[in-house]
Amino acid sequence: MEQSFLAWLRGRQANLPQVKVGIGDDGAVFVPQAGKELVLASDGIVDGVDFLADQHSLAEVGRKAVAINLSDLAAMGAEPAAILVNLSLPTRSATEIAAACYEGILEICDQYQVAIAGGDITVYDGPLAISVTAIGHVESGQAWLRSGAKEGDSVLVSGAFGGSLLGRHLRFTPRIEFARRLRAIGGVHAAMDVSDGLSLDLDRLCASSALGVELDMEAIPIHPDAGPWAEQQGGTLLEHALGDGEDFELIVAMEPKAAQRAMAAEAALPEDVRVPLTKIGTLTGRTGLWMQKTGKLERLSPSGYIHGEQ
């Protein structure tokens, strides 16, 4: 099926200038923008771990495989340009599954003008798995690293947290356009996206920058989905916001005045465009996560999803 499927895929794709030669040769020819650096991200999802093929729409599954990688590019401050997709398909109904997944892949690629530069397909005796590599452009030296945060930086988060497994983990908006607006404002020292849990990922950002954070626990934006999810699973809303993960929102460490400007600018946007932007803490020299509690600082243990622990 591979050859005929790839021919179908070629026909469905828009021609984009960044890819001179696309699917159908031994490799694709990609034209990088002069003077820019590239950000490369690669992440896969697997049936039974990251989604459930018998419950979720396969178009949404395909979309998610791309979106998690676009989220990584956004977290690096990069503009997406191209992806490569490796599909591992269970033998039964392989072609139908591939076509259904690609509906979502094509849709999100069209939305963000991302070229599909490669598409390998394997049919095997195993669960549906989609592995995606994404390539984006960033101005030379301007990528947002986890390690760049400075003491005194404001810690901002986009959106709200918790209960993403109710469905948002499949349908979230990768923060590409929001990251573009932050770049225009400037003053971003570090960023990352929340895949494993707000507190766990924030702890990693702090560790990369050899800093800690003093959190304003009451400011942490809790998603409406956290309520019904907590009712199903137990635990408090805050625990779910801190540890559920798969929110795919951005944590940003920003120079405090730029952070103020960013929040004001975002709030001034039309409701259908703006992304809620909240200051949840300040970076400090004392490593670890800290919270104010009855007048003194207490240490918060990071919680979230640790890959490869089952």
Add this chain to the structure above:
Amino acid sequence: MEQSFLAWLRGRQANLPQVKVGIGDDGAVFVPQAGKELVLASDGIVDGVDFLADQHSLAEVGRKAVAINLSDLAAMGAEPAAILVNLSLPTRSATEIAAACYEGILEICDQYQVAIAGGDITVYDGPLAISVTAIGHVESGQAWLRSGAKEGDSVLVSGAFGGSLLGRHLRFTPRIEFARRLRAIGGVHAAMDVSDGLSLDLDRLCASSALGVELDMEAIPIHPDAGPWAEQQGGTLLEHALGDGEDFELIVAMEPKAAQRAMAAEAALPEDVRVPLTKIGTLTGRTGLWMQKTGKLERLSPSGYIHGEQ
């Protein structure tokens, strides 16, 4: 295991200038060479389809996952620069399997000075699968496409064909250095690597260029492994050379005088460096594969491995 494993991997890797920020952030920062284009290739291998984890050395399996992608870069005339690796690991012994595969991945990356720019790991209820994306540099406009062959071009092949499943499919040399020498000679109009079968892949190259080929069947180089493999499987040596696949040699369409120069230059190299280079036919305007037989042309049906047919 993912975080600690990736930390181990970071420590094992050489620092290479093309990757400014490697594993450990949301993405890697890659510095493209000024004025060049990039070739992107992505291909995966799966236990039970492309190797047998209980029979093959996992280091060789890891090496193969990289080598098949380097072979694609060589077939495009590109110099490899970086790879990204997605490992899907069966739950049992996940860490040991990952470490064993990476022995081979690190070895071949070291050999060709390729940076590991990303390394995602998923533990799941399925067979070992390794998906690799490779990135290489090529002079602007100089990538070797399947579609560039011209009528009258000589068709050359590197190496010899058949019986690769006896073990060569795991241990082949991707033709990176050979491709570099061909670039220096010039006159290459089209190229591809043989993964699915010499006749099937040659037929694809011809179709992409809207040409056909007149083959000199006696010139087709048959690998010594074709003999024992034919004894096991039945069939003639030539049938195995034409259809076995996984040889990962190059088919090259070259301007005839440049082809002569290339064969002479290769033959003049020391034995441990040179790659056998053989002219097996000439490209013609009449599409399809053709062979001389008792004085007239007969059509040859392409044979090989069709992906996704089981």
